[in-house]
């Protein structure tokens with residue numbers, strides 16, 4: 225019993241004589257971002273009715289509201305600012321005892337990610353300005369900024385010399401010449417506030433943006449496929465090509481006499497299903513980039529050929545070059561010469577060639593030009609001609625000796641390309657010979673190869689033929705004839721005559737007269 229009473233007494237003594245203490249929470253140090261709310265609590269223990277007071281060491285305004293609640297007091301700062309970056313002291317008086325503690329408030333500001341701005345004109349070869357803004361940053365003398373393209377650091381900047389006394393927006397600018405490869409790449413702005421002894425997150429903020437600014441439309445042109453010559457009955461595609469980001473809105477129009485009508489297509493390809501002459505003329509492609517608010521027009525210069533770019537000799541061809549522009553372009557025609565140069569042949573929109581000849585084939589170029597530039601279109605005119613100048617030749621000659629190498633050659637011209645057929649006629653029988661490039665070769669000519677040779681050259685427009693007679697002499701007989709001339713003996717002569725007459729019978733083309741004439 226005595227023991228337990230002692231314990232109770234001891235507890236009472238400890239409780240009753242609890243020493244006067246105080247503390248501030250949070251203790252020692254607070255890292256707060258500007259704008260944050262901070263509440264300091266000063267708590268007294270071991271004192272029934274303490275009195276509290278708050279102050280800043282430098283005797284600056286308190287910058288907060290103090291509220292006393294019996295054994296503790298709070299100091300509330302609803303939004304800390306640069307003026308709150310001080311040591312705060314709480315003084316507690318209990319009877320005649322006074323205690324004081326302090327807490328340090330440190331402020332920073334790094335509230336949001338950087339903002340990237342890329343200059344509007346983004347085209348390869350042009351200077352591009354990248355601006356990175358780091359909003360409302362403090363302390364700026366600790367700020368480091370990196371501008372990166374992909375993983376590559378383009379530019380690095382620090383603000384160590386900047387002693388701004390309040391949060392400010394810092395700007396980093398860098399300009400570089402854009403290359404085509406750059407479009408689509410990421411531009412990043414990395415802002416760092418690497419204050420190791422201040423406990424806040426994040427200390428690094430990154431913003432990325434694709435190099436994908438709006439530009440254009442520009443360099444707008446119309447490309448015709450298969451070509452700019454609208455041939456009767458063929459479809460033609462007109463494609464409007466332009467440099468624009470984002471892709472533009474496209475409107476096709478067609479100029480008919482003085483009127484301009486809108487075409488159905490709303491994409492970049494306009495198909496004229498069956499190009500009739502009435503459809504040829506001027507097409508206008510109008511492109512609008514809805515983000516840059518720019519509009520550009522392209523018109524095509526079109527050559528139309530009547531009846532077609534492929535004509536027959538003797539026909540009349542009309543080539544019309546239509547073009548638009550302001551001022552109205554002057555149209556001239558040129559023809560490509562054999563040397564590859566272009567020779568001006570005519571000045572007006574419509575070029576007519578009557579009674580066309582094969583020499584008129586070639587590349588005709590129409591040029592539409594005004595003071596702002598020119599546009600050229602070409603059309604290949606093909607003049608069809610029936611086979612002509614068919615020439616049949618035998619090498620080395622039309623009369624050869626047995627065993628010789630003989631080449632029979634046939635040439636001919638015509639458009640489209642001629643087909644050459646070589647035939648041999650013997651005693652009413654016709655044999656077609658296989659030729660190579662119009663040539664037929666007999667490595668060792670035989671007597672039976674003698675006869676009539678015919679060459680037929682043909683194309684879609686007609687045919688032409690030539691023929692020749694090939695004589696083949698017996699080698700053996702010639703030797704005998706030569707011998708008989710020298711010896712002048714009757715017997716061999718008779719023998720020769722018999723032989724020759726027999727040969728003459730065998731081979732229709734082999735004449736006795738000719739054989740004998742040789743002897744003389």
Ligand SMILES: *[C@@H]1O[C@H](CO)[C@@H](O)[C@H](O)[C@H]1NC(C)=O
Pocket residue numbers: 265267268269296
């Ligand atoms: C003050 O301190 C006492 C003892 O440590 C604790 O029980 C009490 O909750 C504190 N009061 C405040 C307002 O922090």
Ligand SMILES: *[C@@H]1O[C@H](CO)[C@@H](O)[C@H](O)[C@H]1NC(C)=O
Pocket residue numbers: 349350351400401
């Ligand atoms: C960038 O382009 C401008 C004009 O286009 C030129 O004057 C400048 O020298 C170029 N700079 C570099 C670094 O190529």
Ligand SMILES: *[C@@H]1O[C@H](CO)[C@@H](O)[C@H](O)[C@H]1NC(C)=O
Pocket residue numbers: 449450459460461493495
């Ligand atoms: C025109 O374009 C369409 C589709 O875009 C294609 O099917 C057609 O073959 C093209 N015609 C010509 C003549 O290029």
Ligand SMILES: *[C@@H]1O[C@H](CO)[C@@H](O)[C@H](O)[C@H]1NC(C)=O
Pocket residue numbers: 515516517
């Ligand atoms: C483009 O034009 C429209 C109306 O004309 C206007 O409302 C818009 O702000 C313009 N946009 C730009 C980027 O200029």
Ligand SMILES: *[C@@H]1O[C@H](CO)[C@@H](O)[C@H](O)[C@H]1NC(C)=O
Pocket residue numbers: 613615635
């Ligand atoms: C006919 O062909 C020959 C041989 O190929 C040539 O020498 C001649 O010039 C041609 N004549 C004509 C009118 O084309």
